[in-house]
Amino acid sequence: MAQSKDAHAVRRGWFISVEGIDGAGKSSHITAMAEALEQQGHAVVLTREPGGTALGEKLRALLLHDEMDALSETLLAFAARRQHLREVIVPALARGASVVCDRFTDATFAYQGAGRGVELSCLQQLEQWVQGDWEVPAGPLATAPSTALLEPDWTLWFDVPAEVAAARLHNAREPDRFEAQARTFFERVAAGYAKRAQAQPQRWIRIDSNLEREAVRAQVLAALQARGVLTKES
């Protein structure tokens, strides 16, 4: 029987991003999430933004430690992202691996957009330039390769009040340039995430991170199981 060309096409893996204000507690769960995927037979690339490539890690050091204006921050975040897509994310998805990314473009909309006040139209233009021209196989949620913006299939958003996050970070480590920001900055960033989540509810998974670590972990697993990313035995 003749088969369509699509029947032989490689399907790409999951593209999952993880977001939240600094101190939300996401790092505590990302490795466990990647391990759970691996245990169920997925090849997984665990990576982060800014970073994930040699250039990206240099840009990360600048972003986290050097003073600069908000537009410079935005441009560096997108430059790191472009290289990350070229070297790591797109090749991984193309060979069928899943990508778990500690922050992606939603962080730029939340931190530089809502936090610093960079214009939405500027962020949207950069997003289109950086994420708009990749050819990757269809994702697990799609029936055909998409020519639209390359963005995560799922975004786990660790939501916690700014004062709880600040209390968690207090004395936890030497603060970087973002972690040293005032509470009001993180309230704006949190509102920025909430707005993004409201605009694209099909992609966003809100995790109530204002709970004991074990309860947060249970929510993460349940959310991924409910969406068929993980099977029940994880």
Ligand SMILES: Nc1ncnc2c1ncn2[C@@H]1O[C@H](COP(=O)(O)OP(=O)(O)OP(=O)(O)O)[C@@H](O)[C@H]1O
């Ligand atoms: N559920 C929790 N309850 C209490 N403390 C927590 C919880 N989760 C994480 N922490 C603690 O809060 C601090 C920040 O956690 P973590 O580094 O995982 O946050 P993060 O969201 O990854 O932050 P950042 O984005 O700044 O790296 C750490 O000291 C961690 O041990």
Ligand SMILES: Cc1cn([C@H]2C[C@H](O)[C@@H](COP(=O)(O)O)O2)c(=O)[nH]c1=O
């Ligand atoms: C991708 C991205 C990140 N940031 C900020 C957010 C955090 O404060 C740091 C990264 O630190 P983490 O410990 O890895 O969470 O960078 C940003 O401002 N804009 C971005 O696009």
